[in-house]
Amino acid sequence: MVSALIDHDTKHWKADLVKRIFLPFEADTILSIPLSYTLPDDKLIWMGNRRGEFTVRSAYYVALPIVESIQEGESSCGDPRTQLWKKVWHFNLPSKIRIFAWRACMNALPTMLNLKIRGVCTEAICPTCDQCIENTSHAFLECDTPRSIWSLWSGRPAFLENRQADIVDVALHVICNGSSQDLETFFVTAWYIWFNRNQIVFESTSLLPSQIWDSALRLAKDFKGALSPVVQLHDCRTTHWSLPPPGFYKVQVHGASSLDCLSSSIGVIIGDSSGHVTAALSRPLPACYSPEAAEAIALEHGIILAHEMNIPHVLLESDSLSTVQSIHAKKTGGPLGHIFGGIHSSLRQFSSWSLHHLKRDRNRAAHDLAQLAKSTGTSQVWKGTTPPLPRVLFPPDPS
Numbered sequence: 001m002v003s004a005l006i007d008h009d010t011k012h013w014k015a016d017l018v019k020r021i022f023l024p025f026e027a028d029t030i031l032s033i034p035l036s037y038t039l040p041d042d043k044l045i046w047m048g049n050r051r052g053e054f055t056v057r058s059a060y061y062v063a064l065p066i067v068e069s070i071q072e073g074e075s076s077c078g079d080p081r082t083q084l085w086k087k088v089w090h091f092n093l094p095s096k097i098r099i100f101a102w103r104a105c106m107n108a109l110p111t112m113l114n115l116k117i118r119g120v121c122t123e124a125i126c127p128t129c130d131q132c133i134e135n136t137s138h139a140f141l142e143c144d145t146p147r148s149i150w151s152l153w154s155g156r157p158a159f160l161e162n163r164q165a166d167i168v169d170v171a172l173h174v175i176c177n178g179s180s181q182d183l184e185t186f187f188v189t190a191w192y193i194w195f196n197r198n199q200i201v202f203e204s205t206s207l208l209p210s211q212i213w214d215s216a217l218r219l220a221k222d223f224k225g226a227l228s229p230v231v232q233l234h235d236c237r238t239t240h241w242s243l244p245p246p247g248f249y250k251v252q253v254h255g256a257s258s259l260d261c262l263s264s265s266i267g268v269i270i271g272d273s274s275g276h277v278t279a280a281l282s283r284p285l286p287a288c289y290s291p292e293a294a295e296a297i298a299l300e301h302g303i304i305l306a307h308e309m310n311i312p313h314v315l316l317e318s319d320s321l322s323t324v325q326s327i328h329a330k331k332t333g334g335p336l337g338h339i340f341g342g343i344h345s346s347l348r349q350f351s352s353w354s355l356h357h358l359k360r361d362r363n364r365a366a367h368d369l370a371q372l373a374k375s376t377g378t379s380q381v382w383k384g385t386t387p388p389l390p391r392v393l394f395p396p397d398p399s
């Protein structure tokens with residue numbers, strides 16, 4: 001049944017057929033599901049948690065924001081914070097940040113206190129500091145970790161130091177005393193603080209305050225850059241690219257998504273031990289996927305391109321830490337499990353391979369190729385030739 005909706009040559013959904021058979025919102029949902037290039041057997045996957053298995057608890061988390069958004073939407077007339085909502089919905093930021101900002105201001109995030117009030121858990125202790133009750137004010141303003149992060153903001157609003165303030169107070173203060181850019185910086189940083197807090201809860205890992213601050217600034221900058229139709233060439237002097245050892249090829253991949261559902265695209269570049277580009281790929285994806293899905297698809301296509309070039313030994317590099325960790329952990333569950341499974345079987349065909357995480361600023365070539373696909377909307381593959389765009393990004397190793 002499902003396989004009839006998939007084009008087995010392109011490995012994409014048959015979009016016209018899906019749109020003919022299903023209602024528009026159903027078709028949009030189906031077309032947004034990323035497919036593995038290896039087209040594994042059909043399988044039921046629950047999208048409400050990372051394992052891909054249904055639990056009542058995860059269903060609660062899926063339903064809660066939907067129910068609350070309906071309730072809050074009905075009661076938002078006459079809200080004195082109307083000015084704040086208007087600003088939030090006009091942010092030049094990914095939609096996930098706008099939705100997060102709104103939920104944070106409505107006290108609709110699943111903080112430990114909110115979960116305790118709803119009977120989901122019995123303790124409300126902050127998972128970050130393990131000392132205080134975690135309500136919204138504590139999570140974003142009072143806890144030591146967010147305080148260290150805010151201290152890195154040189155032009156931060158003085159109101160951030162006010163221990164009696166809540167997140168709405170700070171936002172309204174910024175509207176009156178700062179710029180739109182300040183308000184965006186405040187919420188994109190708060191989003192990263194929440195992301196880090198969730199990493200602690202669900203993954204037992206966390207980022208340093210400086211990493212969170214840098215990531216927040218980069219997210220806002222990258223999003224604005226992604227909306228620009230002009231592809232920026234990077235100065236080779238600021239780009240570092242270490243050569244693979246003799247006999248090995250380096251495969252760098254990047255998946256890019258604009259989170260307001262404009263588009264997704266991937267870039268792949270393969271270089272040899274003398275610094276020559278041997279193959280590259282720049283491809284728009286057929287739908288707008290999550291950043292995690294786009295990164296996984298980019299890795300899958302990097303591996304396919306390396307196979308097509310008959311490369312036996314590969315050093316794969318991705319700037320998506322979660323993708324690298326999922327492959328190393330041999331994950332096959334969750335919404336992307338089928339793609340990770342396909343990657344695993346493809347990796348077995350190499351004589352040797354390794355997969356590493358690299359910082360995004362060291363992945364400029366693949367990044368530019370993904371941006372090129374996004375701006376041109378065309379798919380391009382170079383084999384045995386150097387793509388014109390990132391040529392300057394592969395300087396000979398100065399050592």
Ligand SMILES: [Zn+2]
Pocket residue numbers: 126127128129130131132138143144
């Ligand atoms: Zn805390």
